[in-house]
Amino acid sequence: MLGAVSRRDVRDTPRPAPTPTTEGQRTVADTTAPPPSVSGGSRRPVPPQSRYGNRPTMKDVAARAGVGLKTVSRVVNAESGVTPDTERRVREAIDALGFRRNDSARVLRKGRTASIGLVLEDLADPFYGPLNRAVEEVARAHGALLINGSSAEDPDREQELVLALCARRVDGLIVIPAGDDHRYLEPEMAAGVATVFVDRPAGRIEADVVRSDSFGGARAGVAHLIAHGHRRIGFIGDQPRIHTATERLRGYHAAMADAGLPVAEGWVALGSTAPERVRAAAEAMLEGTADEAVTAVFTGNNRVTVTVVRVLAGREHPVALVGFDDFELADLLHPGVTVVAQDAATLGRTAADLLFSRLDGAGGAPVQVVLETRLVPRGSGEIPPERGRE
Amino acid sequence: MLGAVSRRDVRDTPRPAPTPTTEGQRTVADTTAPPPSVSGGSRRPVPPQSRYGNRPTMKDVAARAGVGLKTVSRVVNAESGVTPDTERRVREAIDALGFRRNDSARVLRKGRTASIGLVLEDLADPFYGPLNRAVEEVARAHGALLINGSSAEDPDREQELVLALCARRVDGLIVIPAGDDHRYLEPEMAAGVATVFVDRPAGRIEADVVRSDSFGGARAGVAHLIAHGHRRIGFIGDQPRIHTATERLRGYHAAMADAGLPVAEGWVALGSTAPERVRAAAEAMLEGTADEAVTAVFTGNNRVTVTVVRVLAGREHPVALVGFDDFELADLLHPGVTVVAQDAATLGRTAADLLFSRLDGAGGAPVQVVLETRLVPRGSGEIPPERGRE
DNA sequence: CCGCACCTGGACAACGTTGTCAGGTGTAGG
């Protein structure tokens, strides 16, 4: 962790000061509680009805401009039927008071919030960045705001977050499910909250889904390894609770079966993507007797792939690797990492388009959109089996 | 792009179907408009006062439970003064109707939204993932929801987004500024919207800032190259409009001056981080006569670094490189990329802590928190100058 | 058996905005 922290009154810094000032002096402080600290404290002790800083309302603007309340509303919403002169007076009052419309009140009156919620599993996972961005772009094109949060793979937290968004009356939801039971969403969906699931299908309810072809992608990836002569191939994936994990495992088994290859007991490892676990699993299936040690590994997602790359980097003999999910710089490693790529941005864009089409009234039964994956050979998947080839 | 898309009624898929079904059949469709499509259309044509799906209100719950409105409110808010029996009746009615409190109305009444806004420049930039996540964790610990969006480095869009968040009456804002004039925020801040800037200071207003020591970090990074024998060092950075870009450039100049080294004209390139531009800039300063070609490059942020790594990977002679910002897999490249690391998560956590301390009533002048950077030698910065060493 | 204190439950107003509708002004035509 980067520990040193310095604080100073901003006045001490007379602007970005282009002169090389005494920028070096710092005081060391506890990073875990940098500023005056706060965390534990109780809620702010201000008078219960603080009304923030007494923001001006339309009523205030109307009084100042000497017009009626509704006229201010008309100006603010660019409705027709206001004399230029009146409008000018109103605008002056708005600027003078620093008025900004209270969207909470507006929402309450109008019924729609022009905002959608996005719940994903980890905001810090690079896979979700482009997805997040794509959803935001679509939302923006529709004049909607995006509210998002991450479930940290915790079903309870997912539910908590989703229901909080519903309480905010988002118009629609895009959810990357962490749990496998979404019946709690039924009343919300019945009440008109459009919902699209991404990456994985909803559990125990019927709902729109946009996902990649995990099964086919994994099958193709494993077949690629088989085509390069491998017969003993390991699979390291995410927890079996997660739909994509089991789909990809299914693809692995299908590819092995297609080639008439047996799958030994120690070749499949499902579980958390924590680096320690993945590292242990990889090392276990790379060791063992010559008949059991794998000559190639298929990894179930980008987190797993990165960890396995680290494991392989420390070994003498190269071992073939194909990973599900592309990742930045995969092409610059030695060897480049062969991957089954899914397009996160398209996933997000497609889901958002579908969501807004529902919001615009598109009816019909829930649909399932499945996006093709793409095998990207870069070297690591083309390493032939060195030893143990029978 | 991954083009192939298939759609089918979800009913056709009798569950994750563990049997290897005909998952292969797909129809090719235009990815840019996948579902029934929507985009251009006008707003939904439903009756103006659709009230979504006529969600039940507290009034409905009260009627069904045979109690008063306020009693329902008491139950929902876990206030005291309700008989267990009454509470049970109310809860049954809530479950039966699928009632969920309308937070818009609640916000309107109470004045605080328990939500904060985060505006960053690119949701897809991996640098912001951990920052985003850290802010979310702090917000969650304070019972607040996080609303975020990205400005795409566009000052107008930043302002638009920030003001939209203010209209939603977020309690506080964390902003990574794209623009250099934030006076538009003055009325909002005066009205009580706590605001903390991250990564870069606010423009033309005084406000809290949490940022890394760009100047010192860049100076240390360039000094590292000088210590390894380089005398002709290039600098490729972001647009000069961006504060961190100029600070890092300042650090570069300081380090060069410290060592008494001149800076030739073609050695500094500021501008967009678009790969084409960076690539051109890098190639230009690597070519040229022996006296002018640089033997080392310092890159101003992670986007630039990645592009330069690509350029260097295609060259015969290794060229030394130190980059600002750490990035995943930097250690696994050949050679490992030496970086000046800043801790995005701490940046976010610190900013969020500061924000909530302001919301909890902490007064005082705006503060500036500066986090130390850390030089991480990995190889690329330790390459000695091959040619042209005088 | 009566009275008092306490406690539960409900009526009501208010938050800031927008839709409805009626009133008022100015202008043009008869």
Add this chain to the structure above:
DNA sequence: CCTACACCTGACAACGTTGTCCAGGTGCGG
């Protein structure tokens, strides 16, 4: 000069919730 019409403008209610306040009921003691 009066009527009619168009166009602005503003009063009012309602959105769903919470804070205030009061009424009614219960339990206990006198």
